[in-house]
Amino acid sequence: MSEALAPGRDTPRGRAAAGWRDPARSDGEDGDRQFVTALARGLQVLRAFRDASEWLGNREIAARTGLPKPTVSRLTHTLLALGYLVHGEDGERYGLGPAVLALSAAFLRQNSFPQMAKPYLQDLATAVQAHVALGLRDGLHSVYIQLWRGVGQTITISREVGFHLPLARSAMGMATLAGMDEAERAPLLARLRAEAGAEWPRLEGTIARCQAEVAERGFCVGVGIWHPEINAVAAPIHSPGAQGLFAVNVSGPAFVMTEAVLRRETGPRLLETIARMRALGIVE
Incomplete structure (x- = not known):
């Protein structure tokens, strides 16, 4: 029987790290007349x-x-009518509808890299008996677009496809930032600085360390960055023709995954997996 390790995203720190914001304020440029606030709020x-x-x-x-709440009520009514939401059995709660699945399927058809990487990342998950996730940046977060668990893995973490991790508070986010060129990274760092407030000096130090690790070793290590009971190692990946940095x-x-294990065993295995894909032209 597997043991589930809760990610703790509903802790006060987790809520602060993964808090959702009105995109009209966080992603839309001030004074941008082309920015449709109603659409942004629906999304x-x-x-x-x-x-x-x-x-x-x-x-x-x-x-x-x-x-x-009145705005949310109008939006959920509209999204329900369009098939992006469905009603729960109680008639008061909502779940994601089939129209959302159609959008995600279209994205995966357009981006073939996740499917090409699937057997290699599944092999990695089984070899290290851990969760292996492939993610893309979504605003100030990284989102899981694929997730693999090791065959026979006995300890699991309750995460699924679509799970979001904050860029500045996760190994995946740190690897994503490290893989960007300076022109793309600089405005994101400015937004992260504004959001972090007094916590920024500590986060900035971790970002700098992870960037140096990726430059030197190809991967970065996160020891309790996102959750004190969960450690991770991550690496950026560029795939020819794919949209976005994975x-x-x-x-x-x-x-189980101590810092020593991550640096001496898991990180090198991750690099070996990436090298296998690079030899076949799947990644750059």
Whole structure:
């Protein structure tokens, strides 16, 4: 029987790290007349669902998005009518609808890299008996687009495809930042600095360390960065013709995946997997 290790994203620190914001304030440029706030808010409602199994009421969605409850009610009504949301059995809560699945399927058809990488990353998950996730940046977060667990793995972490990790507080996010060129990274760092406030000096130091590790070794190590009981190692990946910078994250409980294990065993295995894909032209 597998043991589930809760990720603790509902702790006060987790909520602060992964808090959802109105995209009209966080992603839209001030004074941009082309930015459609209503559309952005509708998409933000969909982003409030952290995985496909969640059922949320208007009050919960309002709390996660920061949008007024009357606005949320109108948005959920519209998204329900369009098939992006469905009603739960109680008639009051909502879940993600089939139209969302159609969008994700279209994305994966357009980006073949996740499917090409699948057997190699599954082999890695089995070899290290840990979770291996492939992610892309989504605003100030990284989002899991594929996830593999080791065959026979006995300790699991309750994460699924669609799970979000904060860029500045996760190994995957750190690897993503390290893999960017300076022109792309600089504006993100400015936004992260503004969001972090007094915590920025500590985060900036971790970002700099991880960037140096990726430059020197090809991967970075996160010891309790996102959750004190979970450690991870991550690396950025560029795939020819793919849209966006990918990152591979290998994570597990801290008592198994110690810093020494990550640096001496897991990180090198991750690099070996990337080298196998590079030899076949799957990654650059």
